Amino acid sequence: MGENKCQCGNSKKDCFMKDLLKEYKPEKDNLIQILNSVQEHYGYIPKHAQEEISEYLNMPMAEIYGVITFYSRFTLEPKGKYNIAICLGTACFVKGSEKILDRAKERLKIEPGQTTEDGLFSLEETRCVGACGLAPVFTVNGEVYGMATVQILDQVIDQILKENT
Amino acid sequence: MNTIEEIHKIREEKKKELELRINTKSDTREKHILVCHGTGCTSSKSPEILENFRKTLEEKNIENVRVIKTGCFGLCAKGPVVIIRPENTFYAHVKPEDCEEIIQTHIVENKRVERLLCKDIDGKLVEKLDELEFYKKQQRIVLKNCGVINPEDIDEYIAFDGYLALEKVLKEMTPDEVIEEVTKSGLRGRGGAGFPTGKKWLFAKQAEGEQKYVVCNADEGDPGAFMDRSVLEGDPHCVIEAMMIAGYAIGANEGYIYVRAEYPIAVKRFQIAIDQAREKGILGKNIFGTDFEFDLHIRLGAGAFVCGEETALLESIEGRRGQPRLKPPFPANSGLWKCPTLINNVETYANITKIIRNGADWYASIGTEGSKGTKVFALGGNVNNIGLVEVPMGTTLREIVYDIGGGIPNKREFKAAQTGGPSGGCIPAEYLDTPIDYESLKEIGSMMGSGGLIVMDDSKCMVNLAKFYLGFTVDESCGKCNPCRIGTKRMYEILEKLTNGEGTLADIDKLEELTKTISKASVCGLGQTASNPVISTLKYFRNEYEEHAVDKKCSTNECKKLAKIEINPELCKGCGLCQKNCPVGAIEGEGPGTKRQINQEKCIKCGTCISKCPFKAIK
Numbered sequence: 050m051g052e053n054k055c056q057c058g059n060s061k062k063d064c065f066m067k068d069l070l071k072e073y074k075p076e077k078d079n080l081i082q083i084l085n086s087v088q089e090h091y092g093y094i095p096k097h098a099q100e101e102i103s104e105y106l107n108m109p110m111a112e113i114y115g116v117i118t119f120y121s122r123f124t125l126e127p128k129g130k131y132n133i134a135i136c137l138g139t140a141c142f143v144k145g146s147e148k149i150l151d152r153a154k155e156r157l158k159i160e161p162g163q164t165t166e167d168g169l170f171s172l173e174e175t176r177c178v179g180a181c182g183l184a185p186v187f188t189v190n191g192e193v194y195g196m197a198t199v200q201i202l203d204q205v206i207d208q209i210l211k212e213n214t
Numbered sequence: 215m216n217t218i219e220e221i222h223k224i225r226e227e228k229k230k231e232l233e234l235r236i237n238t239k240s241d242t243r244e245k246h247i248l249v250c251h252g253t254g255c256t257s258s259k260s261p262e263i264l265e266n267f268r269k270t271l272e273e274k275n276i277e278n279v280r281v282i283k284t285g286c287f288g289l290c291a292k293g294p295v296v297i298i299r300p301e302n303t304f305y306a307h308v309k310p311e312d313c314e315e316i317i318q319t320h321i322v323e324n325k326r327v328e329r330l331l332c333k334d335i336d337g338k339l340v341e342k343l344d345e346l347e348f349y350k351k352q353q354r355i356v357l358k359n360c361g362v363i364n365p366e367d368i369d370e371y372i373a374f375d376g377y378l379a380l381e382k383v384l385k386e387m388t389p390d391e392v393i394e395e396v397t398k399s400g401l402r403g404r405g406g407a408g409f410p411t412g413k414k415w416l417f418a419k420q421a422e423g424e425q426k427y428v429v430c431n432a433d434e435g436d437p438g439a440f441m442d443r444s445v446l447e448g449d450p451h452c453v454i455e456a457m458m459i460a461g462y463a464i465g466a467n468e469g470y471i472y473v474r475a476e477y478p479i480a481v482k483r484f485q486i487a488i489d490q491a492r493e494k495g496i497l498g499k500n501i502f503g504t505d506f507e508f509d510l511h512i513r514l515g516a517g518a519f520v521c522g523e524e525t526a527l528l529e530s531i532e533g534r535r536g537q538p539r540l541k542p543p544f545p546a547n548s549g550l551w552k553c554p555t556l557i558n559n560v561e562t563y564a565n566i567t568k569i570i571r572n573g574a575d576w577y578a579s580i581g582t583e584g585s586k587g588t589k590v591f592a593l594g595g596n597v598n599n600i601g602l603v604e605v606p607m608g609t610t611l612r613e614i615v616y617d618i619g620g621g622i623p624n625k626r627e628f629k630a631a632q633t634g635g636p637s638g639g640c641i642p643a644e645y646l647d648t649p650i651d652y653e654s655l656k657e658i659g660s661m662m663g664s665g666g667l668i669v670m671d672d673s674k675c676m677v678n679l680a681k682f683y684l685g686f687t688v689d690e691s692c693g694k695c696n697p698c699r700i701g702t703k704r705m706y707e708i709l710e711k712l713t714n715g716e717g718t719l720a721d722i723d724k725l726e727e728l729t730k731t732i733s734k735a736s737v738c739g740l741g742q743t744a745s746n747p748v749i750s751t752l753k754y755f756r757n758e759y760e761e762h763a764v765d766k767k768c769s770t771n772e773c774k775k776l777a778k779i780e781i782n783p784e785l786c787k788g789c790g791l792c793q794k795n796c797p798v799g800a801i802e803g804e805g806p807g808t809k810r811q812i813n814q815e816k817c818i819k820c821g822t823c824i825s826k827c828p829f830k831a832i833k
Binding site: 076077078079080081082084085088115116119120121122123137138139140141142143144145148151152155175176177178179180181182183184186193195198199200203 | 253254257258290291292293435436437438439440443475476477513514515516517518519530531532533534535536592594595596600601632635666668669670674682686689692795797798818819820821822
């Protein structure tokens with residue numbers, strides 16, 4: 050467990066939250082800013098983080114949960130090792146990104162928003178990543194694959210499977 | 215912190231140094247290699263290209279050449295884009311490994327790397343950026359600095375008359391005169407609704423309250439629109455400057471910009487811009503030696519389309535669920551923390567500095583009677599030149615799609631253009647010659663919107679498109695009012711029935727009735743306009759709805775449950791190419807010369823075989 054411990058003796062996850070909260074005044078206005086940082090750090094918003102925020106901002110957990118579930122960027126479950134996000138912005142949609150999404154669902158046997166049982170893949174629909182000139186696009190952990198086709202998606206998935214067996 | 219004299223000095227010195235960026239006849243011995251760092255080009259490795267240029271120059275010991283990171287040039291389809299100044303040579307689709315050749319051939323030997331030059335639609339090789347058809351009908355006011363300056367260097371902004379408008383306002387104009395000038399220019403809100411900007415400023419000024427706020431709406435949620443992002447990425451200071459001018463005019467000393475968290479590059483550059491402006495003493499207290507003070511903060515959105523609605527945006531800045539407030543009171547009287555608040559969109563602000571510098575009369579001379587100035591569109595979909603275009607109001611759709619956009623690819627026909635995103639409508643071919651302004655778009659059942667302009671060719675099913683937009687609205691409805699929360703869902707279900715071949719004519723009537731109720735009864739703009747994609751497609755493409763309902767057919771094959779891909783045995787030569795490329799092994803038949811057949815149960819209708827067949831035997 051050595052690497053999960055911080056120098057101060059606490060586990061690293063606690064330290065991240067403490068350091069983060071120090072950056073903000075304990076005002077409710079800061080909730081979304083804090084949640085954005087937590088989402089970025091963990092890839093989701095764990096319960097312990099919600100509890101610490103609740104205490105710090107003196108806000109009921111229910112209210113924090115309400116905000117988390119309202120905004121699509123915040124998630125309550127960890128994402129897979131490879132997060133495949135398929136752009137369903139209009140420019141990509143018109144160029145056929147739906148077919149790529151259907152293929153991803155079929156290959157991974159999960160719906161958007163879910164993670165495969167082995168934790169390897171998660172699938173996500175996004176609205177416009179801003180690379181409309183390369184439409185249709187999908188991203189894997191943020192790396193953009195432009196002018197995408199069902200074949201390119203297949204190749205990417207096959208490659209990941211090969212590297213992880 | 216710099217004094218105003220020091221800023222003048224920076225401007226003068228830098229202006230000479232940067233003259234070659236705008237003057238192709240500059241006799242300087244220097245060269246600037248501009249590498250586009252907009253989101254599109256960045257995702258195709260432009261940072262690596264920049265690095266390679268720098269490395270190669272260093273290795274070859276070449277002096278007098280600078281490599282500069284810039285914002286978006288607009289022609290995203292040709293990215294990554296590299297421009298060499300002063301000659302203005304335009305290189306398209308540059309790869310990191312091309313850098314050495316460009317330096318050797320272009321810089322050392324003073325020749326051109328022909329294979330990387332751009333081909334125009336007619337196939338002609340074009341060397342210079344301004345010779346491309348794409349740029350000829352454009353007029354760049356909002357995007358003037360985009361692709362010209364380094365957005366991460368405030369000195370470059372200052373060199374191109376940056377913060378001159380602010381100086382003029384603070385030293386020579388009263389707040390009333392500023393508002394008068396904005397009013398006279400005829401500028402209207404670029405967020406979509408087109409409310410006169412000067413009037414909005416006046417309301418905010420007249421509102422009583424000690425603390426007032428200026429807010430910039432950069433929550434560009436329309437999927438397929440990226441105008442505001444490009445301005446923030448390419449010219450962030452022009453938004454800061456305009457927000458300060460607005461602050462001076464209405465009597466506010468604090469501003470907030472609400473940006474989508476999905477725009478990391480824009481957020482980063484805007485933060486750099488704020489930091490640099492603070493360092494120079496442009497943001498802060500006693501600005502330019504006057505007693506005006508102003509400071510600015512960034513607030514990140516978290517992926518909710520409804521937060522583009524101004525009162526929902528305010529809720530979100532205050533840290534809550536982004537649900538709209540009932541109006542009145544309007545934000546001008548009771549906005550952020552119940553204080554008078556002025557909210558404008560990024561593109562609206564980006565016009566302000568130019569209006570102040572060049573005068574309201576100059577601005578009002580551009581555009582049409584009721585809509586002044588230019589409009590930036592994110593041109594996308596089935597069109598050759600995908601990218602960012604800025605045209606004077608009154609330009610026709612045909613000019614944008616065919617002259618600037620270069621027409622429809624793959625020899626297909628234009629079917630419709632969609633403006634205004636999920637709140638807008640589809641414009642059919644018969645209205646291609648409509649001049650684009652706020653009124654004329656409304657008349658034909660669409661709206662200006664924030665500037666997304668998606669072109670669709672004849673392979674697109676309009677019922678499926680309406681379903682796509684409704685799916686979006688169902689996802690994004692905040693749930694506060696019933697007409698929107700429940701109504702959009704019911705509309706979506708009917709559209710789903712139709713696209714699955716289970717709909718009837720009575721469903722179309724029900725759909726039409728729902729559009730009326732939802733438009734009238736919803737609380738905010740999202741709900742009130744959610745039906746527009748359905749209303750406009752029903753108006754212009756009713757036959758397609760009826761085809762789905764009566765004949766259970768989708769002639770574009772886009773609705774999968776109704777589609778059937780078949781191989782014409784008369785045309786099939788049995789080459790097997792379709793079989794090789796089918797991702798699900800749905801094509802049957804063995805050996806060369808044997809005619810292939812599609813197993814309809816396995817087929818996922820991805821269309822790969824259609825595009826691969828050399829004999830056009832598959833439909």
